[in-house]
Amino acid sequence: MIVNEKARKYIDMFREVKIASAATVDKEGRPQSRIINIMIAADEGMYIVTSKGKPFYEQLIQSGEIALSAMCPDCQSLKFTGKVKLADQAWLTKVFEDNPGMNEVYPGKTRDILDVFLIYEGSGEWFDLLHHPISRESFAYGREEEKAGFRIEEECIGCGSCTYVCPQGCISKGSPYRIDPVHCLHCGACREACPADAVKKLH
Numbered sequence: 473m474i475v476n477e478k479a480r481k482y483i484d485m486f487r488e489v490k491i492a493s494a495a496t497v498d499k500e501g502r503p504q505s506r507i508i509n510i511m512i513a514a515d516e517g518m519y520i521v522t523s524k525g526k527p528f529y530e531q532l533i534q535s536g537e538i539a540l541s542a543m544c545p546d547c548q549s550l551k552f553t554g555k556v557k558l559a560d561q562a563w564l565t566k567v568f569e570d571n572p573g574m575n576e577v578y579p580g581k582t583r584d585i586l587d588v589f590l591i592y593e594g595s596g597e598w599f600d601l602l603h604h605p606i607s608r609e610s611f612a613y614g615r616e617e618e619k620a621g622f623r624i625e626e627e628c629i630g631c632g633s634c635t636y637v638c639p640q641g642c643i644s645k646g647s648p649y650r651i652d653p654v655h656c657l658h659c660g661a662c663r664e665a666c667p668a669d670a671v672k673k674l675h
């Protein structure tokens with residue numbers, strides 16, 4: 473098993489939402505995106521399918537990279553960036569079992585034009601903008617979680633300016649002051665307000 477418990481929760485959420493935007497990069501380096509279905513969430517990652525004639529297929533093969541985003545009704549957004557590889561074709565049967573609507577799109581043997589891809593590693597974030605304060609949680613499997621947002625470092629002189637501009641009130645007093653990363657919007661207002669250059673971007 474590659475997928476840890478936290479990441480499994482979120483890839484299950486991707487599967488529950490099912491419809492996601494999938495982005496790749498074409499040969500000229502231009503971004504391309506389309507709506508896809510997350511067909512299966514499993515202990516080794518997420519499975520998707522596409523047919524061999526599509527630009528999406530070529531881009532997955534050429535780059536081995538994919539970015540997903542999805543809108544979930546009770547939180548607002550999920551995003552993920554990861555790597556893909558061709559999966560064993562035996563997974564196609566399972567895809568059609570778990571997603572019976574596929575039989576109407578690719579009836580009978582016409583399904584053979586499809587290949588299954590496994591998203592075998594990646595990192596992402598769940599982001600709840602619907603409740604106050606906003607909340608976020610990052611996750612990853614097969615790689616480290618990505619550090620994003622801002623951190624206050626030792627240069628902090630304790631002036632408090634950052635707390636007045638923070639839209640989420642997620643900076644607490646201390647030496648140095650501290651940002652609560654769970655409720656941070658990553659807006660950067662604290663960095664702009666800091667007279668001591670103590671607020672550093674994490675990525």
Ligand code: SF4
Nearest residue numbers: 638656657659660662
């Ligand atoms: S980045 Fe924005 S939301 Fe986050 S601590 Fe700074 S001001 Fe607050």
Ligand code: SF4
Nearest residue numbers: 628629631632634666
């Ligand atoms: S504005 Fe900068 S120096 Fe002032 S409390 Fe915030 S981080 Fe510290």
